[in-house]
Amino acid sequence: MRAQKESAETLTNLTAMMLLGFFPLLLFTDAFAERLQQNREHKNFVEIFEQIRENEVPAQEECSFQAVLNYLNMTKNNEKYTLTRPVKHHRHSTWIFLEMKVYAILDVRETEQSFISYIWIYLRWDNEHIWWDPEQFCGLDHILVPTQLLWIPDLTIEEMTEQDKASPSPYLNIRSHGWVEFRNDQVVISFCKMKVYRFPFDIQSCNISFMSIMHPSEEITLFYNSNDTEITKWSREAMQTQLEWLFVSMTVTNETVNQFGFNQTMIIYTINMKRRAVLYIANFLLPVFFFLCLDFGSFLMSDTGGEKVGFKITLLLSVTVMQLILNDILPCSSDRIPLTVAYCIGIFFLILVSLLETILVIHLIGKDEQEEEKQRENDSQEEKGCFTVVKKQSRLPSLENMSAPNKEGSTSRNADVFHAIEKISDELGESRKKITLLCSRSQDKKPGYWTGVAQKINKT
Numbered sequence: 001m002r003a004q005k006e007s008a009e010t011l012t013n014l015t016a017m018m019l020l021g022f023f024p025l026l027l028f029t030d031a032f033a034e035r036l037q038q039n040r041e042h043k044n045f046v047e048i049f050e051q052i053r054e055n056e057v058p059a060q061e062e063c064s065f066q067a068v069l070n071y072l073n074m075t076k077n078n079e080k081y082t083l084t085r086p087v088k089h090h091r092h093s094t095w096i097f098l099e100m101k102v103y104a105i106l107d108v109r110e111t112e113q114s115f116i117s118y119i120w121i122y123l124r125w126d127n128e129h130i131w132w133d134p135e136q137f138c139g140l141d142h143i144l145v146p147t148q149l150l151w152i153p154d155l156t157i158e159e160m161t162e163q164d165k166a167s168p169s170p171y172l173n174i175r176s177h178g179w180v181e182f183r184n185d186q187v188v189i190s191f192c193k194m195k196v197y198r199f200p201f202d203i204q205s206c207n208i209s210f211m212s213i214m215h216p217s218e219e220i221t222l223f224y225n226s227n228d229t230e231i232t233k234w235s236r237e238a239m240q241t242q243l244e245w246l247f248v249s250m251t252v253t254n255e256t257v258n259q260f261g262f263n264q265t266m267i268i269y270t271i272n273m274k275r276r277a278v279l280y281i282a283n284f285l286l287p288v289f290f291f292l293c294l295d296f297g298s299f300l301m302s303d304t305g306g307e308k309v310g311f312k313i314t315l316l317l318s319v320t321v322m323q324l325i326l327n328d329i330l331p332c333s334s335d336r337i338p339l340t341v342a343y344c345i346g347i348f349f350l351i352l353v354s355l356l357e358t359i360l361v362i363h364l365i366g367k368d369e370q371e372e373e374k375q376r377e378n379d380s381q382e383e384k385g386c387f388t389v390v391k392k393q394s395r396l397p398s399l400e401n402m403s404a405p406n407k408e409g410s411t412s413r414n415a416d417v418f419h420a421i422e423k424i425s426d427e428l429g430e431s432r433k434k435i436t437l438l439c440s441r442s443q444d445k446k447p448g449y450w451t452g453v454a455q456k457i458n459k460t
Helices: 002-054 065-072 228-238 278-300 307-329 339-393 399-403 412-443 449-459
Strands: 094-109 114-126 142-146 155-157 160-162 171-175 179-191 203-212 220-224 245-258 263-275
Touching: 065 142, 094 203, 094 228, 094 245, 094 263, 114 203, 179 203, 203 220, 203 245, 220 245, 220 263, 228 245, 278 307, 278 339, 307 339
Parallel strands: 094 220
Antiparallel strands: 094 114, 114 179, 142 171, 155 203, 160 179, 171 179, 203 263, 245 263
């Protein structure tokens, strides 16, 4: 057992020494294995590429894209494809099929009344100069060519206020029967009149209208998919991101306009979206309501101090700050006052009335206190007069005069002095009763008239 234990310890030490000694070698081995794996992958790719080249189908001149271009004589210098509308007779109308999907609603700027969206546009029109038989070109029925080789419709977005800085798609897809397809995605910054009456529970509808810049409706005829349910489903499936706004639906209509002296067809896509109102409720509506609750709670504070007025002024300033924040969100060109603005104005008015009521109550209480101070001054002056009279009347003849025998031996004088003393003691008793009555009245004093009015105002 001891020998086995020693052999196990020796094996552990040897393993630790090998790991410490050969750790850099292990790192080198891993790097070498990774490099070897890359070489194997490269070798496999080379082998696959060589097999493809060995099994390559023999190409014929008629099976290439260039053969179709040569057959159509489509070059940069061929003005037949680039200069004019692709019709063989000028009275023929070029029909254009238009389709749009919304990939993302990036932003809605209420103050600027702009709508930023990421859209996908699909155009298809007929080119009467293009046609070939796919069987003559090994079944090749479509080719991709640069946009510089063909005429493209001059469609524009009527509400666009800023051009997309990204370059458009560089290729066109040409079908053997003359259809030309163009696909492009772009960020559109367009004008959208905001209706914020129900903010933040509003639903906005923004238009993206397509029309030709120069061609009248006799030269270009626009078509579209009129199934609103289907195009809404396509856009909802293609929608990648929705931040503040939720995509609701999309409708499409057409309209004939006369802006430059001739009729033009306009296709109008209307995007309906709803705002997420949860954050606005938590960050704006509820705090303003809490300010009103604090104002109601301030009625429990004392009216004698100035803290109540300062507290209400602070609440009033807080609501003012919230109104300034709301002013930065909503557009100034709104036709109607939004309900949220009316809500803030109502709470501001209630706090203002409460502040004015507090100021009035404090004024009435102060007015009563002034009258009480005047009454106290008058009472104190009267008491001083009473004590002065009592003091004067309490001046008695000295005991020496009362005890010393009169030379005349008259006893009538002593009788008069005793009568005077009894009279003074009675007057002192009455004065004491009056002072006690005044003290009791001051202790059981009822509130003044203006204080009662202030208490009635507080109750109402």
